Amino acid sequence: MRRQPWRVRALAIATATALITTPSACGTGIAAREPGAPLELSIATFTEFGYEDLLIEYQQKHPGIKVRHQRTGQGGTYHQQLFTRLGAGSGLTDVVAIEEGHLSDALAASRLFQDLAVIGPRDVTGNRWLDWKYAAAKARDGSLIGYGTDIGPLAMCYRVDLFAAAGLPTDPELVKPLFSSWDSYFAAGDDYAARTGKPWFDSAAQIFNAMHNQLATGYFDTDDTLVVATNPAIRQNWDAVTAATRRGQSAGLTAFSAEWEAGFRAGAFATKTCPSWMLGVIKAQAGPANAGRWAVTGAFPGGGGNWGGSYLAVPKQSAHPREAAELAAWLTAPEQQIRAFARTGNFPSQVEALTSPRLLGTVDEYFGGARTGELFAAQARKVSAPQYKGPGDGRIQEAVVTPALRAVEQGTTPEEGWRRLVQGAEKIAR
């Protein structure tokens, strides 16, 4: 039985009261298909995956299959819809995209997804992807719930003109020492703030999240126990970031707010943690008038890191799991992801794709002609083993840690902010 008994019972009671006379049990099992009729598969994505042409090609290669593509604009609305339908037990497409930040919730509900290692094509194995990307999609029971699509390897972006005005080096090679560790990063920030009186980074949460993701153990340990209050590394990061904030290093501009966007134009901060896709954001927000003022360098404090990127999963609701897994496997093959990269700039997560001449030859004139393909491919290899993400991990970051750090930027004491962090995390984790 696919639907949980309690939900059926709840509905039966409710429908009886509601005098609905035609409760049609919509089958969620393997549907019988009339011979000759095309099999219809559906796939849901958000923002830009660059799959339009690829899906047309897939249908040409498989005349018996028709693919419907369901697109949503924003990740936030998309994932709310995804989890509402997951909870309701119906309404999802055969293939669904899941963003890295929401992966922990999907992993916690792994029983609602197919194990791709079991139903997926045999020839698709872990060595297709970067190790950390592949490992992150493994649930605690060992099942593989998603095939990796793209990633967001982290580098550092900085304002050349502001660096020059503060007497800091400006060449991408020469700034690397500033970004060799978090200590050197905050020290340079103090230096910059002392000389200019201006903030060093955009917001405390952006820095904290990057630091946090480099920890061996995050908010949960591997048996899903919340360790926020007991993991000393988290508290150390918190102290470092809030102290830097209190010393004036943070511009206090919440990521993706209208003010943050304006901040890129106004030069409200001198450095930005920069996943590959952030280059597009900077270009759009800073505008042509600031071309050449932003630069990117192949260094990141504390090693490497990743922010963003997605997976394709097959929910158990799907009536055609094998065919859906085949489609997901095809889309996430290196050849296809390179084409998606060409279309959207989404950085591929496949080992083979990272050596493709097309990717390595990418140059960005806006950032002073930086060889961004090469740069981010190198950054992608610096990412260490993925940190274990417990149930609700992504929501703790978005709904608890980010507001707590914003509160500190707005004048709340670090001590009170920490109390809220621990309390809020406990609320989500239980």
Added chain:
Amino acid sequence: MAAAGPGRGEDRPVRTRLAPYLLVAPFFVLFTVTGLFPLLYTGYVSLFSWDLVGDSPGFVGLANYAELLGDDRFGTALVNTLSIFLLATGPQLVVAVGVAALLDAAPRPSTGWRVAVLAPTAMSVVAVGIVFANLFGPRYGLVNAALAGLGLDPVDWQADRLAGHVAIAVMVNWRWTGYNALVVLAAMRAIPPTLYEAAIVDGAGRWRRFRHVTLPLLRPTLLFVVVTSTIGGLQVFTEPKLLDAQPGSANGGASGQFQTVALYVYQSAFETRRLGYASAVAWVLVLLVALLAWVNYRLTRRMAGVDG
């Protein structure tokens, strides 16, 4: 109706008794599915510890309601809601009646005026969010630029609690004052001119005519406006969500300083994913709204109905 021919003497009593129920039946049939079912289902869920996508809801009785009593986040949200309600709904209704009276003063208010007055309600929420984020930006916003132009200090709409409430009230009032004005206007236009003429003959001035002719006849409509504004005002959700600088956040500011109860319901259901607890909060909100709507209903009846 046309079939009511001969023989009506016999079946008429039955039909007469049934007829009113038939008129309200379509509403109640539909309402059972879309109103009653969600209401009861929510009540049922509130007795469980129920994760949005979890698999083992446990019956907890009234534990969710007990927890609510000691939840300071809920307390904060309650205070915020009432504060925003007072800042928004009161002024809004006074201005709405005023605008309606101004429009009513014209012999035949043109369609253009009415469309202009109603336009804010019609603006897509996406656009409202973008526009007001740029108006109320603490650093680069238009409102603070205007304040600076007047030689005043900028206001941090994101950090300051009262300033946040004011910004939300401005958004709410901008969106809904025109709507309420047109509702009141529709009722004003229904008052027969002969009544005013009679009052003028009796020597009544403008204010007396408004007080003793217009207001009593508006009573049912004012009751409607007051009750629906009370409900809408206490369920404020969109505006505080849009004001928050963190996109999509239901936290109502970094410290929840402008989180409303409806926003807290949403956060509990979709972020904390505690559907049972969210349902309990929702039910308390339902009771609160019903209570306040009833109080306001009585107050309005008394105020508008002295000579009614």
Added chain:
Amino acid sequence: MRAPTCLLLLAFVAGSLFPYYWAFLVGSQDAVSMTGATLVPGGHFLDNARRVFDTVPFWRALGNSVVVAGTVTVSTVVFASLAGFAFARARFPGRDRMFRFVVATMALPTQLGIIPLYLAMAELGWAGGLQAVIVPNLVTALGVFWMRQYTLSAVPAELVDAARVDGCSLARAYWHVCLPSVRPALAALGMFTFMASWNDFLWPLVALDADHPTVQLALERLQSGHYVDYPLVLAGTTLATVPVLLVFAAFGRRGLDGAALG
């Protein structure tokens, strides 16, 4: 209209329309960000509008929204006026208790109602299609409440009673006595219902599948990137508002002034 009246109204309307103007300003820029926003339009509105039509199936979304909002509006006006009349001027046991119940149901926050409603729609097999957003809104408590209140003030009880004494059935009394007097309320209800349905976002987002986008869902898809293309989005929202304003104008011309002025 006298001068002070006119000035006050002008001030109110200016405040009401300023955000529209601002949205149009940004919608007429050519940069992706708001860099170029000044108080003079930029002249790229038509280009941005064309991009809206190229990016999302806007015509199909418009069609769906017209079907949904149109059906919901007609049905709400009919059923709400029937029920409103019965609650205001018919006498039957349980009337006031039923009515208070109707009003009380408006107190449930819609954000939570969507989960049970989705379960009900899925069980009926309607989730995904347009009926999932049409059926739940065929008549609303708000509409019934409004029509009852207006009927109370516009349709004197004596008139209805007189008609009943003359042998009129309740339905005939509704048709001949009530309906002519409540025309302005019907027009107002029509406007409000159309608008609410047109701008609804959260429920259509959950209930509809990709083949049945409404205008608001299509607008959401314009924000598909790591940054928002403001001129594109605001050109889209401006376009999406035009049909609503047309409906307002049509209803406004038709009935709002009501029977009192003949």
